[in-house]
Amino acid sequence: LLAAKRLYHQAYERPPNFPPGPPRLPIWGSYWLLLLENYHFMHKATLSMARRYNTNLLGLFLGQFPTVVATSYEHVRTILTSKEFAARPDIIQVRARAFGERLGIFFSDGHPWLEQKRFMLRNMRDFGFGRRFQRMEEVLHEEVGDLVALARGEWTDEAAMKDGCMKFPTALYPSMINVLWMMIAGQRFPRDQYDVLRAIAEASNKFVQSVDQLGGAVAQTPWLANIAPEATGLPETVRNSKHLSDTVKNALEDHERTYSEDHLRDFIDRYIQEMRKLGTTKELSFSDKQLQLVAGDLLVAAPTTTSSTLTFAVRALLYHPEVQRRSQEELDRVVGRDRLPTLDDRFNLPYTEAIIRETLRYNTLLPLALPHLAAEDTTLGGYDIPKNTIVICNLHAVHHDKELWGDPQNFRPERFLDDHGKLKRDITLPFGTGKRLCPGETFSRQGMFVVLAALLQNFNLEPKDRSTLPPIDHAINGLSLTPNFMWVRMIPRD
Numbered sequence: 432l433l434a435a436k437r438l439y440h441q442a443y444e445r446p447p448n449f450p451p452g453p454p455r456l457p458i459w460g461s462y463w464l465l466l467l468e469n470y471h472f473m474h475k476a477t478l479s480m481a482r483r484y485n486t487n488l489l490g491l492f493l494g495q496f497p498t499v500v501a502t503s504y505e506h507v508r509t510i511l512t513s514k515e516f517a518a519r520p521d522i523i524q525v526r527a528r529a530f531g532e533r534l535g536i537f538f539s540d541g542h543p544w545l546e547q548k549r550f551m552l553r554n555m556r557d558f559g560f561g562r563r564f565q566r567m568e569e570v571l572h573e574e575v576g577d578l579v580a581l582a583r584g585e586w587t588d589e590a591a592m593k594d595g596c597m598k599f600p601t602a603l604y605p606s607m608i609n610v611l612w613m614m615i616a617g618q619r620f621p622r623d624q625y626d627v628l629r630a631i632a633e634a635s636n637k638f639v640q641s642v643d644q645l646g647g648a649v650a651q652t653p654w655l656a657n658i659a660p661e662a663t664g665l666p667e668t669v670r671n672s673k674h675l676s677d678t679v680k681n682a683l684e685d686h687e688r689t690y691s692e693d694h695l696r697d698f699i700d701r702y703i704q705e706m707r708k709l710g711t712t713k714e715l716s717f718s719d720k721q722l723q724l725v726a727g728d729l730l731v732a733a734p735t736t737t738s739s740t741l742t743f744a745v746r747a748l749l750y751h752p753e754v755q756r757r758s759q760e761e762l763d764r765v766v767g768r769d770r771l772p773t774l775d776d777r778f779n780l781p782y783t784e785a786i787i788r789e790t791l792r793y794n795t796l797l798p799l800a801l802p803h804l805a806a807e808d809t810t811l812g813g814y815d816i817p818k819n820t821i822v823i824c825n826l827h828a829v830h831h832d833k834e835l836w837g838d839p840q841n842f843r844p845e846r847f848l849d850d851h852g853k854l855k856r857d858i859t860l861p862f863g864t865g866k867r868l869c870p871g872e873t874f875s876r877q878g879m880f881v882v883l884a885a886l887l888q889n890f891n892l893e894p895k896d897r898s899t900l901p902p903i904d905h906a907i908n909g910l911s912l913t914p915n916f917m918w919v920r921m922i923p924r925d
């Protein structure tokens with residue numbers, strides 16, 4: 432009786448003035464109930480649970496950790512723009528993949544995170560990351576030209592193009608990884624090394640799919656990793672993260688052999704320069720291992736973000752040929768057919784841009800962003816949030832809020848245009864905002880625009896087989912959502 436009383440007490444015990452939500456059950460806390468709510472997708476589970484408790488700030492427990500999930504635009508924005516919420520939880524996967532430390536950008540916080548993020552942004556920018564830069568645009572242009580030529584059958588790559596059909600997202604990996612790798616390591620993978628590049632894409636996809644958006648059971652009960660390691664997904668996370676950090680490590684070793692202070696070729700050279708400048712006297716945070724994780728974080732994002740979002744866009748166009756036609760009319764009018772679209776055309780192609788915005792809204796790639804953490808006792812929406820509470824922003828909920836969008840369930844790019852066909856102010860938050868804003872936003876928007884515009888300019892896209900086309904909102908769960916592979920018939924427009 433005493434034990435039952437204790438369990439009951441624990442189930443309903445909450446920090447004072449904490450947001451409403453489900454009880455805390457033994458071991459995994461409220462996570463059991465989230466799994467019951469929606470076993471596959473935590474963004475859907477937390478949203479429907481918030482609705483049931485009639486709140487847009489849901490308070491629950493992930494294992495023993497108090498957790499708050501925000502589902503309204505107002506709370507999500509407040510969290511993302513407040514420095515109190517800029518930390519990250521220190522879950523088992525974070526250190527397991529980073530030599531027992533908190534390295535890289537995604538999952539670190541405090542001074543090392545800020546120092547590395549700033550250094551990365553400042554130096555990657557000089558090679559074209561996050562701004563207009565001629566050399567980067569030339570490389571992007573060449574990669575897109577290659578993709579169009581592949582779809583036209585001017586060269587062969589059976590893994591990506593067969594019988595007039597292109598495999599998505601596989602066919603997109605080279606362009607997205609190569610442009611980024613050019614900035615990081617000064618190199619592109621040529622066609623005869625596409626197997627290396629596809630292995631990077633595979634490791635990246637497996638990495639994001641091995642981690643649930645809330646960390647999963649192993650984040651709450653790390654001892655599971657000793658009892659049934661493979662079942663927790665932890666070894667898979669570590670293996671695939673290592674593939675990426677090893678790729679950077681090999682590039683670093685090559686760079687160190689050929690390094691010259693007078694000619695800094697890329698981000699890795701800049702990083703070597705910084706390490707040599709600081710020597711071993713500085714306790715923070717520049718080291719070979721740190722570089723492996725910082726550049727590894729960028730590398731993991733190259734195939735799993737832009738290629739996935741473009742695949743979601745193409746899939747939506749297969750369901751909505753009228754959207755395809757309207758973008759093609761715009762492209763014919765503004766660019767014509769004699770040259771490929773470039774970033775200079777972007778401003779004059781609002782409808783094509785709106786397709787990308789609508790895709791980022793409709794198929795929110797990181798539906799719960801990445802988990803934040805309250806670094807101090809604070810308040811939110813009139814509730815008290817104790818230090819070390821995990822704070823989750825349900826971006827999917829914001830992007831599907833009827834009050835904001837009217838008909839969020841429909842894929843409708845024109846919602847981003849005003850009566851004159853010009854782009855309206857964009858209130859979506861697919862890349863987050865504030866201090867944790869995704870550093871890849873500009874790079875991604877540029878790359879996705881140029882690729883999508885080139886494909887639509889040159890081809891009518893049709894499903895190879897409508898009966899096997901995945902549903903328009905389908906995705907594989909993980910840290911970010913991944914589309915299923917699909918074959919798309921590329922019918923030349925000329």
Ligand code: HEM
Pocket residue numbers: 511536537538548611728729730732733736737740791796797800801802861862863864866867868869870871872874875
């Ligand atoms: C469609 C493309 C992309 C989307 C929708 C996206 C979205 C996001 C989101 C929602 C976050 C979390 C923000 C938060 O926790 O508040 C994030 C973080 C991050 N993204 Fe992206 N991302 C994309 C592409 C990229 C690319 C291409 C890169 C790098 C090459 C990248 C690198 C990062 C990094 C390093 C972080 C961690 C930032 C931090 O913790 O300070 N992302 N991204």
